[in-house]
Amino acid sequence: MDRASQEWLSSDERFRLLMDAACDYAIFFTDADGRIREWSSGAEHVLGFREEEVIGKTSHLIFTPEDVAAGVPEGEMREARDQRQAADERWHMRADGSRFYASGRLMALRDESGRLRGYAKILRDMSERKELELLFDTFADVVPSIIWMGDNEGRCTYVNAAWTALTGLTRERSLGTGYQTAIHPEDLPDWEKRLARAAGRPIEARLRCNDREGGARWHLVKAQPLAAPIRGGTTWIAVATDVHESLEAREEAQKNEARWRTIFEAAFEGIWILDTDARILVVNPRMAEMLGYTVEEMVGRLKWEFLFPEDVERVKALFEERRRGETALTHVRFRDKRGQEVWTLMSARPLRSGDAFAGALDMFSPANERRAWEQKLTASERRFRGFFELSAAGHAQVDLRTRRFVAVNRKFCEMTGYSEEELRQLEFSDLTHPDDRAPDEDRFQKLVRGELDNSTAEKRYVRKDGSWFWVRLSVSLERDENQQPLRTISVVEDITKLKLWAAELEKRVQERTTELGTKNQQLEDFCYTVAHDLRAPLRSIGGFAEFLQADFGEELGEQGGQYVRRIREAAARLDRLILDLLGYSRMEQMPLMPAEVNLDALVAGVVQEVEQDIRKSEALVEIAPGLGSVRGDEGILRHVFLNLLSNALKFRRKAVPVVVRVYSERRDRWVRVHVEDNGIGIDPRHRDKVFRMFERLNTGEYSGTGVGLAIVSKAVERLGGSRGVESTLGQGSRFWIELPAADGRGAASS
Numbered sequence: 001m002d003r004a005s006q007e008w009l010s011s012d013e014r015f016r017l018l019m020d021a022a023c024d025y026a027i028f029f030t031d032a033d034g035r036i037r038e039w040s041s042g043a044e045h046v047l048g049f050r051e052e053e054v055i056g057k058t059s060h061l062i063f064t065p066e067d068v069a070a071g072v073p074e075g076e077m078r079e080a081r082d083q084r085q086a087a088d089e090r091w092h093m094r095a096d097g098s099r100f101y102a103s104g105r106l107m108a109l110r111d112e113s114g115r116l117r118g119y120a121k122i123l124r125d126m127s128e129r130k131e132l133e134l135l136f137d138t139f140a141d142v143v144p145s146i147i148w149m150g151d152n153e154g155r156c157t158y159v160n161a162a163w164t165a166l167t168g169l170t171r172e173r174s175l176g177t178g179y180q181t182a183i184h185p186e187d188l189p190d191w192e193k194r195l196a197r198a199a200g201r202p203i204e205a206r207l208r209c210n211d212r213e214g215g216a217r218w219h220l221v222k223a224q225p226l227a228a229p230i231r232g233g234t235t236w237i238a239v240a241t242d243v244h245e246s247l248e249a250r251e252e253a254q255k256n257e258a259r260w261r262t263i264f265e266a267a268f269e270g271i272w273i274l275d276t277d278a279r280i281l282v283v284n285p286r287m288a289e290m291l292g293y294t295v296e297e298m299v300g301r302l303k304w305e306f307l308f309p310e311d312v313e314r315v316k317a318l319f320e321e322r323r324r325g326e327t328a329l330t331h332v333r334f335r336d337k338r339g340q341e342v343w344t345l346m347s348a349r350p351l352r353s354g355d356a357f358a359g360a361l362d363m364f365s366p367a368n369e370r371r372a373w374e375q376k377l378t379a380s381e382r383r384f385r386g387f388f389e390l391s392a393a394g395h396a397q398v399d400l401r402t403r404r405f406v407a408v409n410r411k412f413c414e415m416t417g418y419s420e421e422e423l424r425q426l427e428f429s430d431l432t433h434p435d436d437r438a439p440d441e442d443r444f445q446k447l448v449r450g451e452l453d454n455s456t457a458e459k460r461y462v463r464k465d466g467s468w469f470w471v472r473l474s475v476s477l478e479r480d481e482n483q484q485p486l487r488t489i490s491v492v493e494d495i496t497k498l499k500l501w502a503a504e505l506e507k508r509v510q511e512r513t514t515e516l517g518t519k520n521q522q523l524e525d526f527c528y529t530v531a532h533d534l535r536a537p538l539r540s541i542g543g544f545a546e547f548l549q550a551d552f553g554e555e556l557g558e559q560g561g562q563y564v565r566r567i568r569e570a571a572a573r574l575d576r577l578i579l580d581l582l583g584y585s586r587m588e589q590m591p592l593m594p595a596e597v598n599l600d601a602l603v604a605g606v607v608q609e610v611e612q613d614i615r616k617s618e619a620l621v622e623i624a625p626g627l628g629s630v631r632g633d634e635g636i637l638r639h640v641f642l643n644l645l646s647n648a649l650k651f652r653r654k655a656v657p658v659v660v661r662v663y664s665e666r667r668d669r670w671v672r673v674h675v676e677d678n679g680i681g682i683d684p685r686h687r688d689k690v691f692r693m694f695e696r697l698n699t700g701e702y703s704g705t706g707v708g709l710a711i712v713s714k715a716v717e718r719l720g721g722s723r724g725v726e727s728t729l730g731q732g733s734r735f736w737i738e739l740p741a742a743d744g745r746g747a748a749s750s
Contacts, residue, residue: 026062026102026123029109032116034058034077046102046125048095059121062092064099080106080119092123100127146209146219146240148179150195168212184208184216191221198236200225209240218243270344270364276357278303278319290344290366292337303362308333308341322350322360331367343367394471394492396428397478400448400485403427415471415494417464428488433460433468447477448485458495469496541567594719596742597634599627599673603662606641613649619658621645627664628671629742632719640715641675644735647709648677653730670721671741676734682727712737 026046029038035058039051047062054061060068067073067090079086089103104123111117146166149158156179159171167174167182180188187207194203203223208216219240226235270287272280283298291298291306303319304312311333318328327349334342344364351358394412396405405423413420416431432440436459446452454476460468472493480486549556549564556564603623607614614621630637648660661676716723716737727733 026104026125027121028054028059029118029120030059031118034060034073034119037118043123046094046100046123047092053095062123064091064093067091076106077119080108081116084108088121088123089126100125102126145242147237148174148240149237150235152235166209166211166217182210184210195223195236198223198225203236203238206243207240270366272298272303272362273351274303274319274360274362276323276359278316278360281359287364290336290342290364291334306334308335318348319360322348323357325350325352325357332364394490394494396423396490396492398428398488398490400487403429406487412492415463415469415492416461422464431461433462436460443475444488447475447488453477461492469494470499471495593633593635594631595634596629597632597637598629599664599671600625602634602637603627603641606638606645609642610645610649613646617649617652617658619649619652619660621660622662624661624663627662627673628666630671630739631742632721632739636715636719640712640737643709643712644675644737647735648675648679648733651677651679651733653678653680666741667738669741670738672736672738674734674736676732678732681729681731681733682725683729684727 025040026043027040028036028043030036035056036054039049039054044050049061058073060073063073072090076086076088085105085107087103087105090101091099092102093099102123103126104121107120107122108116109118109120143160144162146163147158147160148156148163150156155176156174159169159174159179163169163174163179163182164171169178169182172178174182183191184207191205191207194205202225203221205221205223206218207221209219210216220243221238221240223236223238226237270284270290272283272287275281279302280299283295285295288295288298298306304316307315315332318330321328327347329345329347332344332346334344336342343366345367347363347365349361351361394415395407395409396412397407398404399406404425404427408420408423413423416423418426428444429437429441439457440459443452443455443457447455454474456472456474458470458472461471462468472495474491475488478486478489549561600623607621607623613619645660645662649658652658656678659678662673663676664671664673666672712735713723716739719739721737721739723735723737725733725735
């Protein structure tokens with residue numbers, strides 16, 4: 001230590017000021033028997049004891065009961081007396097009875113003759129570091145990579161669970177030099193040389209680790225030196241990743257290594273010392289780092305130059321309080337070198353030279369994240385409160401222990417007729433209609449047991465005046481930090497009018513359904529009556545025309561005979577049209593009988609029905625095997641395929657042999673059946689028209705009513721399927737229908 005520093009430390013006043021300024025360190029002095037004689041503000045801040053509570057008492061009060069019983073305080077004083085100082089890193093007690101992990105030293109104080117006068121104790125709260133160590137241990141034991149640590153002598157100080165799982169060595173056997181047995185003998189010398197030559201630099205090597213089965217696997221090992229020794233004298237950490245199979249494990253190890261470096265990076269407060277004009281005399285690297293400057297760039301400049309403009313006057317006033325000997329603990333905003341806002345918590349103490357003001361000592365802890373969370377929390381609370389109170393729905397919270405309401409909004413009070421104070425005295429079941437309490441209690445218990453994440457139900461509430469109303473109740477569960485159920489959060493909607501409307505709507509739908517059924521029956525009766533009444537005269541017309549041609553054909557002559565033939569053809573065409581209309585009407589009205597339909601058997605039966613047309617047109621009809629099974633109505637599907645096959649045989653090209661193919665394909669949960677021909681085809685402009693009623697694209701050469709494909713379209717629609725056509729004019733058409741597969745899997749051929 002240089003002479004200037006010795007002179008500084010020899011000043012009791014300045015030392016006391018520095019001791020009080022170190023608010024994150026507990027510093028106190030005891031006599032030779034361990035009784036406390038001096039107590040700093042930092043000790044009060046860290047340990048929670050006021051000075052008048054501890055003066056004259058032994059330091060036992062900051063040790064845990066088990067350490068006191070084990071004689072730890074006496075042993076620590078004995079070590080400090082014999083060795084000048086004793087390291088202390090263990091759990092300690094605060095005034096409120098809570099425990100915290102601290103690191104510190106106990107130093108023996110002697111006079112010039114060497115006689116023991118007392119002890120000085122310095123403690124720093126290391127709870128966060130201890131939590132990080134526990135977090136690291138937990139984290140290290142769940143990662144798949146091997147992790148071990150060592151000291152400067154090459155001895156192992158830590159191995160994780162993956163190490164023991166791979167090598168079969170226990171942690172006890174691995175510590176010290178025991179870990180070397182897990183490294184392949186040919187690779188161990190090179191590893192030890194690398195450690196010896198590392199000189200504080202990172203190491204990367206490939207070596208083989210022996211597994212518990214007697215084999216060896218290549219690992220990529222990265223050893224990282226630590227900035228300062230940690231537990232057990234550890235100075236480096238090594239991560240080994242199995243690279244036998246893939247590079248992916250190696251990349252993951254690199255990511256983990258980056259995370260570990262972040263976890264182990266230390267964080268210290270920023271500190272500067274100001275002169276009487278608030279000019280910076282000394283600044284530490286952490287402070288410079290916080291503001292984005294170098295130390296050299298900050299020394300000699302005024303404190304105000306780094307402050308946020310809006311805070312300058314306030315901080316100047318605080319500095320004037322330092323002149324009067326006052327301290328401060330407050331938030332201060334800085335503007336860093338990039339112009340960004342940096343929030344800090346400042347602890348400030350005045351410095352004096354004799355009775356004169358000599359400057360100030362300021363310590364800063366980063367507070368950006370804390371301020372941001374405070375602002376977000378405030379904004380979130382404000383938004384929640386506004387939503388809670390102004391919501392059009394009722395909101396309520398129920399304590400699970402008491403089952404009583406702990407918070408309700410204005411709408412909930414209006415709905416129930418109770419005031420907020422009255423509701424806080426009631427259990428939620430007090431508002432529930434007696435007939436709804438049992439199912440309501442069952443849902444509540446399932447929520448508490450974790451069987452439901454949330455619950456939505458319709459129930460009845462009873463108002464204060466005894467009347468009841470319907471509500472839709474949506475409930476979720478709020479849990480505490482230990483995931484234990486804490487309270488329910490409910491949203492309540494009054495659905496009484498909706499219930500009345502639903503009942504009225506149900507009544508009207510039933511009436512309309514009955515009325516529609518009656519009208520459909522009347523319409524069906526009308527269709528059959530009209531068809532019968534129309535077909536009877538048509539049969540007479542056709543019959544008399546046939547008699548006329550047979551009995552008086554010669555007298556009618558050629559032109560008269562032609563007129564009679566046209567009468568007969570027109571009567572037959574009108575009869576077919578009536579039959580098709582009846583078929584379309586039946587298709588719309590007949591009840592569905594859904595069942596599994598085997599398409600192979602169905603199509604084979606339809607082919608037999610049109611056998612005469614097949615022979616007449618000398619057609620080749622190919623039916624692919626394994627058409628599959630669908631969910632449908634067999635009778636309706638028979639009409640569908642009868643119309644599709646009839647169309648394929650009818651619309652043929654002259655002098656071209658007719659070829660018709662039927663095959664299917666599977667599409668997820670659907671079966672698509674194709675009926676393909678090589679006939680006249682369809683102009684692309686008319687593809688959608690062919691499925692309409694009475695649409696006939698070729699009225700001259702081909703007979704028909706234009707109803708067959710309309711029947712196909714209506715039938716497939718009723719079966720929940722779809723239909724379509726792909727066609728090229730002059731080359732043929734491929735009609736298809738798509739229906740649900742019967743078994744959800746089904747296979748199809750092509």
